Amino acid sequence: MLLTIKDLSVEFSSMQQTVKALNHVSFSIDQGEIVGIVGESGSGKSVTALTILGLLDNNATIKNGEILYKGRNVLQLHKKEQQSLRGKQIGMIFQEPMTALHPTMRIGDQLAEVIHRHREIAYKEAYRQAVLSLAEVKINEPELVARKYPFELSGGMRQRVVIALAMSAPPDLLIADEPTTALDVTIQHEILKLMKELAEKRGTSIMLITHDLGVVAEVCQRVVVMYAGEVVETGTTDEVLAHPVHPYTRALIGALPDLASPDQPLHAIPGESPDLRNLPSGCVFAPRCDRALPLCREDHPVLEPVPGSRDASTGTHQVACWVR
Numbered sequence: 001m002l003l004t005i006k007d008l009s010v011e012f013s014s015m016q017q018t019v020k021a022l023n024h025v026s027f028s029i030d031q032g033e034i035v036g037i038v039g040e041s042g043s044g045k046s047v048t049a050l051t052i053l054g055l056l057d058n059n060a061t062i063k064n065g066e067i068l069y070k071g072r073n074v075l076q077l078h079k080k081e082q083q084s085l086r087g088k089q090i091g092m093i094f095q096e097p098m099t100a101l102h103p104t105m106r107i108g109d110q111l112a113e114v115i116h117r118h119r120e121i122a123y124k125e126a127y128r129q130a131v132l133s134l135a136e137v138k139i140n141e142p143e144l145v146a147r148k149y150p151f152e153l154s155g156g157m158r159q160r161v162v163i164a165l166a167m168s169a170p171p172d173l174l175i176a177d178e179p180t181t182a183l184d185v186t187i188q189h190e191i192l193k194l195m196k197e198l199a200e201k202r203g204t205s206i207m208l209i210t211h212d213l214g215v216v217a218e219v220c221q222r223v224v225v226m227y228a229g230e231v232v233e234t235g236t237t238d239e240v241l242a243h244p245v246h247p248y249t250r251a252l253i254g255a256l257p258d259l260a261s262p263d264q265p266l267h268a269i270p271g272e273s274p275d276l277r278n279l280p281s282g283c284v285f286a287p288r289c290d291r292a293l294p295l296c297r298e299d300h301p302v303l304e305p306v307p308g309s310r311d312a313s314t315g316t317h318q319v320a321c322w323v324r
C-alpha cells in the first residue's frame with residue numbers, strides 16, 4: 001500500500017467547544033489506484049486531506065491514529081520533512097486554481113521554477129520541460145500559453161496548468177479536493193479524463209475528493225463513503241454502486257440524476273447531518289435513517305466486511321451498519 005490511514009481521529013477546538021471532525025477513519029490507497037472520497041458537506045473529506053498533508057489549522061488536535069505513507073508515519077515527521085513530502089511526493093490540487101498559481105508570474109516561469117527545484121535541473125532545461133508539460137495536459141500552443149499570466153486563461157485552462165504543476169515533481173500520490181467543482185460540466189469531464197489518463201500513464205495514485213458520486217463512477221476504481229467524520233462504506237466502485245449496503249450510500253445513489261429519465265426531480269436526502277460537537281451515541285446516521293432499529297440508536301457500528309458480497313473474500317467491501 002502506498003498510503004494507509006489507520007484509526008484517525010481529529011478534533012478542532014473553537015470557542016470552548018470540541019468539533020469531532022474525524023472519528024476512527026481508516027482506508028488505504030494502493031500504487032496507481034484512483035480512490036474517491038465522497039460525502040456531503042462537513043463529512044470530513046478535506047480535513048482528511050489536510051491531515052495527510054500536514055496542513056491542519058492550529059486549533060486541530062490529532063487524537064488518535066496513524067498515516068503511513070510508504071510505510072512511514074507522516075504524523076511523526078518534522079515540519080521540514082512534511083514540507084518536502086508535499087509537492088515533491090504528494091501533489092495537491094484544490095477547487096480554486098487561482099490559489100495554487102502566482103498571480104503576477106508567467107505560466108511557463110511558474111512551472112519551470114518548480115521543475116528546476118524538484119528535479120534539480122538547469123533553469124533553461126526546466127523551462128523546456130515546462131512547455132512540454134503544458135502540451136501533456138493538452139494545452140494547445142504551449143509556447144504561447146507559457147508566456148501568459150494566470151488571469152489571461154479560462155478556469156479550465158488554469159486547472160490544467162495546476163495539474164501540470166502538481167504532476168511536475170512527479171508525485172506518487174495526487175490529492176485532489178473537488179478539482180472540478182468550480183468548472184462547468186463539459187470542462188469537468190475533460191479535466192477528469194485528463195487526470196485519469198495522466199495517472200495511468202505515470203502510475204500515480206489519486207485521492208479524489210468529491211461530493212458527487214457521478215464523478216466517482218466516472219474515474220475511481222474504489223470509493224470511500226464518509227458521513228459525519230466516519231467511513232460508513234467502502235469497496236470497489238462497481239460493487240458499491242451495484243450493491244450499496246449502507247442506507248446513506250443508497251440515499252446518495254438515489255440522489256444521482258437519473259440519466260434514463262432526466263425529467264425526474266433530484267431526491268435530496270431528508271434531514272440534516274449531526275452536530276459534530278454533540279454526536280449521537282449510536283450510529284451517526286440513525287437520526288436520518290429510514291431503516292434504523294432500536295439497536296442503531298444505542299450501539300455504534302464499526303466497519304466490517306459485507307457478508308456474502310462479491311468482494312467478501314478479499315474483504316474490500318466494508319460497511320458500518322447494523323442492518324447489513
Ligand SMILES: Nc1ncnc2c1ncn2[C@@H]1O[C@H](COP(=O)(O)OP(=O)(O)OP(=O)(O)O)[C@@H](O)[C@H]1O
Binds near residue numbers: 013211
Ligand atoms: N479550523 C477549523 N475549526 C473548527 N472546525 C473546523 C475547522 N476546519 C474544519 N472544521 C470542521 O470539520 C468538519 C469537517 O470539515 P471538512 O472541511 O473536512 O468537510 P468536507 O467533507 O470537506 O466538506 P465540503 O464538501 O463542504 O468541503 C466541519 O464540520 C468543519 O466545520
Ligand code: NI
Binds near residue numbers: 046047177
Ligand atoms: Ni471539503
